[in-house]
Amino acid sequence: MLDNDYLANPTSEQRRRLLRESLARAGREADYENILQLLSPPPDPSRDLDPGALRGLKIGIIGGGLAGLTAAYELRKLGAGVTIYDAQKNRVGGRVYTFYFDRSGRYYGELGAARIPVSHETTWHYIDLFRLETESLTALRPNNFIYAHQVRIRRDPGGQNVTKYLYPYYGLTEAERNTPWDVLSNYALNTMLDQLTPEMRTEILKIQPEYSEQYAAITRLSSRQIFELLGLSQGAIELLSAVDPFTGALLSLSHDEIMNTNYSLDFLNTYRIAGGAVHLPLAFYHSLTEDDPSEIEFPSYFLGTVDIRAGQPISGISVPQNGNGVNLRYRNARGTELTELYDYVICAVPFSTLREIEIAPYFSNRKMQAIKELNYIDAQKTLFLCKKRFWEEDREYGNMNGGASFTDLPIQSIFYPPDHLNCEPPNCSPDEPGVLTASYNLGQDAVRVSGQQAARRFDLIKNNVEAVHGLPRGYLDAIVEDHKTAHWNAEHWSRGAFAAAAPGQKLLFAYAMQQPEYNGRLFFAGEHTSTKPGWMQGALYSGKSAANRVTEAVLHLDV
Numbered sequence: 001m002l003d004n005d006y007l008a009n010p011t012s013e014q015r016r017r018l019l020r021e022s023l024a025r026a027g028r029e030a031d032y033e034n035i036l037q038l039l040s041p042p043p044d045p046s047r048d049l050d051p052g053a054l055r056g057l058k059i060g061i062i063g064g065g066l067a068g069l070t071a072a073y074e075l076r077k078l079g080a081g082v083t084i085y086d087a088q089k090n091r092v093g094g095r096v097y098t099f100y101f102d103r104s105g106r107y108y109g110e111l112g113a114a115r116i117p118v119s120h121e122t123t124w125h126y127i128d129l130f131r132l133e134t135e136s137l138t139a140l141r142p143n144n145f146i147y148a149h150q151v152r153i154r155r156d157p158g159g160q161n162v163t164k165y166l167y168p169y170y171g172l173t174e175a176e177r178n179t180p181w182d183v184l185s186n187y188a189l190n191t192m193l194d195q196l197t198p199e200m201r202t203e204i205l206k207i208q209p210e211y212s213e214q215y216a217a218i219t220r221l222s223s224r225q226i227f228e229l230l231g232l233s234q235g236a237i238e239l240l241s242a243v244d245p246f247t248g249a250l251l252s253l254s255h256d257e258i259m260n261t262n263y264s265l266d267f268l269n270t271y272r273i274a275g276g277a278v279h280l281p282l283a284f285y286h287s288l289t290e291d292d293p294s295e296i297e298f299p300s301y302f303l304g305t306v307d308i309r310a311g312q313p314i315s316g317i318s319v320p321q322n323g324n325g326v327n328l329r330y331r332n333a334r335g336t337e338l339t340e341l342y343d344y345v346i347c348a349v350p351f352s353t354l355r356e357i358e359i360a361p362y363f364s365n366r367k368m369q370a371i372k373e374l375n376y377i378d379a380q381k382t383l384f385l386c387k388k389r390f391w392e393e394d395r396e397y398g399n400m401n402g403g404a405s406f407t408d409l410p411i412q413s414i415f416y417p418p419d420h421l422n423c424e425p426p427n428c429s430p431d432e433p434g435v436l437t438a439s440y441n442l443g444q445d446a447v448r449v450s451g452q453q454a455a456r457r458f459d460l461i462k463n464n465v466e467a468v469h470g471l472p473r474g475y476l477d478a479i480v481e482d483h484k485t486a487h488w489n490a491e492h493w494s495r496g497a498f499a500a501a502a503p504g505q506k507l508l509f510a511y512a513m514q515q516p517e518y519n520g521r522l523f524f525a526g527e528h529t530s531t532k533p534g535w536m537q538g539a540l541y542s543g544k545s546a547a548n549r550v551t552e553a554v555l556h557l558d559v
Helices: 012-025 029-039 066-076 121-129 160-169 181-195 198-205 213-219 223-229 234-243 245-249 256-263 279-289 365-373 444-450 454-469 505-514 536-558
Strands: 058-062 081-086 098-100 108-110 134-136 145-148 151-154 270-273 306-310 314-318 326-331 337-342 344-347 358-360 379-386 404-407 413-415 434-442 480-487 522-524
Touching: 012 029, 012 121, 029 121, 029 198, 058 066, 058 326, 058 337, 066 081, 066 279, 066 536, 108 379, 108 434, 121 279, 121 536, 145 160, 145 234, 145 454, 151 160, 160 181, 160 234, 181 234, 181 256, 198 213, 198 256, 213 256, 213 505, 223 234, 234 245, 234 404, 245 434, 245 444, 279 306, 326 344, 344 536, 365 505, 379 444, 379 454, 404 454, 434 444, 434 454, 444 454, 444 480, 454 480, 522 536
Parallel strands: 058 081, 058 344, 081 306, 145 404, 314 358, 344 522
Antiparallel strands: 098 108, 134 270, 145 151, 314 326, 326 337, 379 434, 379 480, 404 413, 413 434
């Protein structure tokens, strides 16, 4: 449980204390040092080179999300001339997407990446580098709802309400009925993780050619198959999916997806960037476009140049006739198709987007197979700008500040703003406007909710929110002032929310996706190439790692 000292801008020592304490409660304190090491940022690319050592080198970066921006930032420090091609014309950050309902930036929500676990050391490295403010998303007194099987209960730490009120509806076996919910859910979600040794568990956060057979066997199975092997009834699996809808959305995917988040406790002790997650990509952008950025500790004349070409998507990647470098074909702001030659290129766009870029000659067979087959999961988020914070009006149970409610309805989850976490009347009031993440769902529900006319989708989400909160139908009609939806399968330059491996795909593709192409001139970055797909951590780590690999290639050529 957080105390008031941890509500904003936690220090490295505070974050690590929270992680160690949470791992100790989970019985896995032995994982602490391994997690810190594996999620810390890669070494600086400049460790083997002097400032300005890459001056004269021409590097192209495909994609202006966090991975591409990070790679550009690190390579610029070495003097390289960097060009970023970003298909997005009107915003930066890729799948970091903060939406503001007002010009002052007071009322906002996240349509993309939002949460930062205390274990994600690379993300915190850049947050600290750019001196960004953060605030906790953890409710001090969690009392959010679970609404399943048309039964509304309050979330409680031990899950007693689930045991008492939901068990009768799911056809559980006698053994399951006699097992408390916290024990039953821990058995389902953590048994395979706990059966691995601490050393084997490190493989969850590693990309390597081969893995131990015990870990590899788990990654070949879906979560549903694992639950069935553990002897859970279909009723228990359905109950798990209702109480934890994100687990339900991942049932057909590799069980490694669940083990990954549980290993580093990604849903405990999370924070957000104050004022919006977009401040992180904006910090990169401002640094890259400033002549003398404040966070650089050496003279600015060593810095390379950066050209950010927004709204200019890449349409082709090829090798020149002499085999030296990489050609990028793109359409400029005037619509003219051009080709430019680079010494090195970092491809930092999703494979779902790379799939339609012309590649000549083809990459290695396994890389091309991954581009075709790597699974991306869909997601939908809808924000409500509400005239008042109806979720803070419950006098019996107390206000809901921060945290999330979960449901078996199509919206799956509701996330509450944390800006009143450390605030007491009269300094804050439920009568103030607020932004509610009214719907965040994954998988088939994202497809189904989004695949409707906008007005029908809006009404469905309102009705679901009313049901979860026990409000009469139509109550929110007078409360919701504005709304915004993002459907990530339909976002033209994403075509999916994030990579989520099908059974066996980590073994097949993860190592191959990281390998360079075109005689060591073309490298890959992005959350899909990392051990933390779907998180800012994965994008940031992969971007810095790709910058390292470019510098290593340059050193190799110079030897």
